Amino acid sequence: AIQMTQSPSSLSASVGDRVTITCRASQGIRNDFGWYQQKPGKAPKLLIYAASSLQSGVPSRFSGSGSGTDFTLTISSLQPEDFATYYCLQDYNYPPTFGQGTKVEVK
Amino acid sequence: EVQLLESGGGLVQPGGSLRLSCGASGFTFSNFAMTWVRQAPGKGLEWVSAISGSGGSTYYADSVKGRFTISRDNSKNTLYLQMNSLRDEDTAIYYCAKRVVGSGWFDPWGQGTLVIVSS
Numbered sequence: 001a002i003q004m005t006q007s008p009s010s011l012s013a014s015v016g017d018r019v020t021i022t023c024r025a026s027q028g029i030r031n032d033f034g035w036y037q038q039k040p041g042k043a044p045k046l047l048i049y050a051a052s053s054l055q056s057g058v059p060s061r062f063s064g065s066g067s068g069t070d071f072t073l074t075i076s077s078l079q080p081e082d083f084a085t086y087y088c089l090q091d092y093n094y095p096p097t098f099g100q101g102t103k104v105e106v107k
Numbered sequence: 108e109v110q111l112l113e114s115g116g117g118l119v120q121p122g123g124s125l126r127l128s129c130g131a132s133g134f135t136f137s138n139f140a141m142t143w144v145r146q147a148p149g150k151g152l153e154w155v156s157a158i159s160g161s162g163g164s165t166y167y168a169d170s171v172k173g174r175f176t177i178s179r180d181n182s183k184n185t186l187y188l189q190m191n192s193l194r195d196e197d198t199a200i201y202y203c204a205k206r207v208v209g210s211g212w213f214d215p216w217g218q219g220t221l222v223i224v225s226s
Contacts, residue, residue: 031210031211032209032210032211033211034210034211034212034213035211036152036213038152043202043215043216043217043218043219044144044152044202044213044216045214045216046212046213046214046215048211049207049210049211049212049214050210050211050212051211055214087151087152089152089211089213090211091208091209091210091211091212091213092209094157094166095154095166095168095169096142096154096157097154098151098152098153098154099151100151101151101152
């Protein structure tokens with residue numbers, strides 16, 4: 001199975017900060033890749049698909065980049081509602097695998 | 108509006124069985140692959156199983172292969188997960204999601220249904 005190594009596992013940031021989360025695949029996955037946001041007690045929500053496409057309704061402060069093995073999620077200016085846990089997902093082959101998550105906390 | 112609604116979770120003893128359902132609305136159900144993902148308490152997301160739009164192709168995580176069966180009834184717009192020989196480690200919230208294969212797209216997700224395996 002393809003391993004997705006996500007970093008950092010947690011970070012502390014302030015409103016207005018630029019935040020970057022990375023995910024590395026153990027082998028090339030083209031751009032068969034997505035980013036998800038999960039808040040406590042809620043289902044995950046798709047933010048970015050195909051590595052860099054913004055899901056409809058998701059604020060433009062979220063962006064994704066990368067292809068192959070290295071991927072990045074950037075939040076350009078962190079807002080109060082963005083404090084959550086973020087997961088990456090590879091969908092290149094079976095089994096689809098998630099990163100271990102990055103918890104974004106208030107500094 | 109595209110919506111998914113899971114049901115069927117509950118408390119079951121080790122070795123027992125449970126069937127989860129996921130009702131879909133707001134899209135042409137038979138046109139889309141579907142998937143189940145679970146999340147153990149306080150843990151990350153784990154993919155469990157997937158099925159093609161026709162139901163002709165199914166896929167499983169090694170951790171559930173031979174014990175879980177995914178199926179769908181396109182006439183009822185419903186996805187199922189039959190879970191047999193349940194173990195303590197199957198305790199989790201189970202989510203269903205609509206899937207676009209090969210794009211990292213699992214969306215939307217249902218609200219989840221909690222399965223607790225305990226004696």
